Amino acid sequence: xxxxxxxxxxxxxxxxxxxxxxxxxxxxxxxxxxxxxxxxxxxxxxxxxxxxxxxxxxxxxxxxxxxxxxxxxxxxxxxxxxxxxxxxxxxxxxxxxxxxxxxxxxxxxxxxxxxxxxxxxxxxxxxxxxxxxxxxxxxxxxxxxxxxxxxxxxxxxxxxxxxxxxxxxxxxxxxxxxxxxxxxxxxxxxxxxxxxxxxxxxxxxxxxxxxxxxxxxxxxxxxxxxxxxxxxxxxxxxxxxxxxxxxxxxxxxxxxxxxxxxxxxxxxxxxxxxxxxxxxxxxxxxxxxxxxxxxxxxxxxxxxxxxxxxxxxxxxxxxxxxxxxxxxxxxxxxxxxxxxxx
Amino acid sequence: xxxxxxxxxxxxxxxxxxxxxxxxxxxxxxxxxxxxxxxxxxxxxxxxxxxxxxxxxxxxxxxxxxxxxxxxxxxxxxxxxxxxxxxxxxxxxxxxxxxxxxxxxxxxxxxxxxxxxxxxxxxxxxxxxxxxxxxxxxxxxxxxxxxxxxxxxxxxxxxxxxxxxxxxxxxxxxxxxxxxxxxxxxxxxxxxxxxxxxxxxxxxxxxxxxxxxxxxxxxxxxxxxxxxxxxxxxxxxxxxxxxxxxxxxxxxxxxxxxxxxxxxxxxxxxxxxxxxxxxxxxxxxxxxxxxxxxxxxxxxxxxxxxxxxxxxxxxxxx
Ligand SMILES: Nc1ncnc2c1ncn2[C@@H]1O[C@H](COP(=O)(O)OP(=O)(O)O)[C@@H](O)[C@H]1O
Ligand SMILES: [Mg+2]
Numbered sequence: 001x002x003x004x005x006x007x008x009x010x011x012x013x014x015x016x017x018x019x020x021x022x023x024x025x026x027x028x029x030x031x032x033x034x035x036x037x038x039x040x041x042x043x044x045x046x047x048x049x050x051x052x053x054x055x056x057x058x059x060x061x062x063x064x065x066x067x068x069x070x071x072x073x074x075x076x077x078x079x080x081x082x083x084x085x086x087x088x089x090x091x092x093x094x095x096x097x098x099x100x101x102x103x104x105x106x107x108x109x110x111x112x113x114x115x116x117x118x119x120x121x122x123x124x125x126x127x128x129x130x131x132x133x134x135x136x137x138x139x140x141x142x143x144x145x146x147x148x149x150x151x152x153x154x155x156x157x158x159x160x161x162x163x164x165x166x167x168x169x170x171x172x173x174x175x176x177x178x179x180x181x182x183x184x185x186x187x188x189x190x191x192x193x194x195x196x197x198x199x200x201x202x203x204x205x206x207x208x209x210x211x212x213x214x215x216x217x218x219x220x221x222x223x224x225x226x227x228x229x230x231x232x233x234x235x236x237x238x239x240x241x242x243x244x245x246x247x248x249x250x251x252x253x254x255x256x257x258x259x260x261x262x263x264x265x266x267x268x269x270x271x272x273x274x275x276x277x278x279x280x281x282x283x284x285x286x287x288x289x290x291x292x293x294x295x296x297x298x299x300x301x302x303x304x305x306x307x308x309x310x311x312x313x314x315x316x317x318x319x320x321x322x323x324x325x326x327x328x329x330x331x332x333x334x335x336x337x338x339x340x341x342x
Numbered sequence: 343x344x345x346x347x348x349x350x351x352x353x354x355x356x357x358x359x360x361x362x363x364x365x366x367x368x369x370x371x372x373x374x375x376x377x378x379x380x381x382x383x384x385x386x387x388x389x390x391x392x393x394x395x396x397x398x399x400x401x402x403x404x405x406x407x408x409x410x411x412x413x414x415x416x417x418x419x420x421x422x423x424x425x426x427x428x429x430x431x432x433x434x435x436x437x438x439x440x441x442x443x444x445x446x447x448x449x450x451x452x453x454x455x456x457x458x459x460x461x462x463x464x465x466x467x468x469x470x471x472x473x474x475x476x477x478x479x480x481x482x483x484x485x486x487x488x489x490x491x492x493x494x495x496x497x498x499x500x501x502x503x504x505x506x507x508x509x510x511x512x513x514x515x516x517x518x519x520x521x522x523x524x525x526x527x528x529x530x531x532x533x534x535x536x537x538x539x540x541x542x543x544x545x546x547x548x549x550x551x552x553x554x555x556x557x558x559x560x561x562x563x564x565x566x567x568x569x570x571x572x573x574x575x576x577x578x579x580x581x582x583x584x585x586x587x588x589x590x591x592x593x594x595x596x597x598x599x600x601x602x603x604x605x606x607x608x609x610x611x612x613x614x615x616x617x618x619x620x621x622x623x624x625x626x627x628x629x630x631x632x633x634x635x636x637x638x639x640x641x642x643x644x645x646x647x648x649x650x651x652x653x654x655x656x657x658x659x660x
Contacts, residue, residue, distance in 0.1 A: 131462075223499035224499055226499070227499040227500075227564075228501075229460065229488060230457060230492065230495075230565075231489070231492070231513035231516050232485050232488045232489025232490075232517035233485065233488075234516075237515075237516045238516070241501065241512065245503050246503075335503065
């Protein structure tokens with residue numbers, strides 16, 4: 001916190017405004033410091049590892065660009081971005097990333113919509129409502145769950161929940177079918193839908209969000225919580241006005257981390273969806289595809305297809321980079337993400 | 343809330359006859375009695391303290407309240423830290439709590455508005471009577487008590503993400519109190535806390551960007567905005583420079599008719615200057631804290647009954 005007091009004029013009471021000295025004429029000094037050897041080394045090491053990550057990122061991008069030249073060159077960048085299907089049996093081939101990308105985004109959205117509230121609420125329960133004794137155990141439990149590979153949750157969701165989720169999908173479709181995305185046609189196949197995939201991905205993400213959010217919530221300055229309570233706030237009011245604003249960065253960061261991990265678990269998602277690239281908006285019905293899942297299924301095909309997959313990967317790479325950068329801006333602006341003391 | 347209808351705070355009084363610039367440090371000027379006009383209270387004839395016609399619905403009942411502790415004891419876990427505290431803190435007066443560190447002053451003051459119970463291991467015995475009613479009685483809501491008995495903490499704790507204005511109004515929002523005229527309430531609360539002139543041109547900048555002394559006065563304004571009956575202050579000046587301390591002491595002087603004040607302080611001169619009554623707490627080694635002596639401040643500081651009190655107020659002990 002900025003605690004520097006405006007320094008009172010040194011002159012006694014009749015504090016006549018001292019005429020400010022003309023500052024323009026003053027030569028500003030360049031401030032120099034001679035850092036200790038450890039600090040110099042620390043600087044170098046951190047700089048080097050930062051650069052390394054950056055170089056790696058550029059190399060990956062470059063590699064993808066190189067490998068996808070053939071497909072993009074053949075199709076044209078605009079066509080590649082706007083073609084929804086993926087047909088290599090026709091000539092010239094019609095391949096594109098639109099269907100895959102929308103599938104990815106829709107599955108991610110469904111997962112976020114389910115997982116963020118769930119993870120946040122469990123974190124709040126642990127930090128704000130659970131008793132001291134149970135808090136320890138619950139924390140350990142959530143951290144443990146977050147450490148389990150997402151794939152396990154994915155498989156479990158796939159094997160154990162698909163049936164129930166289809167019934168749930170049917171119920172949603174019957175009652176909320178008037179909302180376009182929930183529409184289902186008669187006798188539609190409700191398995192392997194983006195809805196089910198989204199729920200399973202949400203399951204994989206919840207422990208990660210809960211774990212990160214719990215850690216951030218636990219760091220809320222106690223002074224601010226007491227300030228809210230001392231004003232006559234309810235516990236919920238205190239959470240809404242102090243804990244959640246403080247932990248916003250943690251929630252977003254945790255969601256991104258979790259999503260990245262979950263969508264990266266390509267096998268889980270590739271199992272869950274038919275992976276037929278097309279523009280599908282009815283999330284409850286069979287259908288849908290994601291970039292990573294599709295790449296896994298088609299890997300090792302003919303050179304042209306492989307190049308097309310690389311291009312799809314490149315698009316995913318760019319999209320992920322942009323989302324994560326946006327997220328990190330939000331995180332950095334929030335208080336738990338960085339000290340924004342003014 | 344039912345008080346006089348004189349529109350003091352909103353009246354077009356020529357603001358601030360002294361110290362034209364809203365500088366953070368205008369300590370000397372603000373001691374001139376007339377300057378209190380800008381602070382919403384008519385300091386020239388101190389009897390006429392007005393509340394602007396801001397109506398709060400759902401807030402505390404109007405006026406200062408009497409607070410009394412009866413045989414109050416406190417534990418953390420199994421450890422008794424405070425024993426049999428009986429103090430009467432009369433309405434509209436300033437009671438100072440003094441004593442060496444660790445003797446239980448903070449624990450005591452936190453029991454007065456039910457903040458003590460927020461510490462998981464904490465427990466207590468005895469009663470705290472707010473205008474005669476036990477605040478720990480069956481069916482009493484802690485929230486309501488905390489709304490009626492405000493608190494200012496040792497470390498200034500404004501909500502850093504909120505603007506100055508939002509900070510002042512935070513209590514209304516949190517305690518679901520309705521207000522007829524928020525602008526006036528903001529001005530009036532800030533003026534009562536002695537901060538209005540310094541911040542009136544930047545009400546929409548963040549509360550965390552103020553200096554430490556200003557932050558503390560913002561916290562006072564925030565507490566005052568809900569019109570509490572009692573204001574508890576736990577070492578409110580211990581992190582502040584002398585100038586800000588003087589401003590806060592002045593604020594306490596102006597508030598005393600509207601609200602009962604209980605203040606913990608390590609500064610003997612401050613206790614002497616601001617309080618009407620004074621309680622000296624002391625804890626012998628491995629013993630719970632007790633009140634050694636309680637009485638009019640003048641007596642405590644000049645001719646206390648207990649020799650330990652004299653030693654302490656003269657700075658020879660603790
Ligand atoms: N949260 C707590 N848990 C356990 N012991 C505490 C806690 N807070 C205070 N104490 C103990 O209670 C005693 C009184 O502390 P406190 O009321 O803070 O004293 P003071 O404000 O007079 O310096 C001290 O011995 C302190 O160690
Ligand atoms: Mg203390």
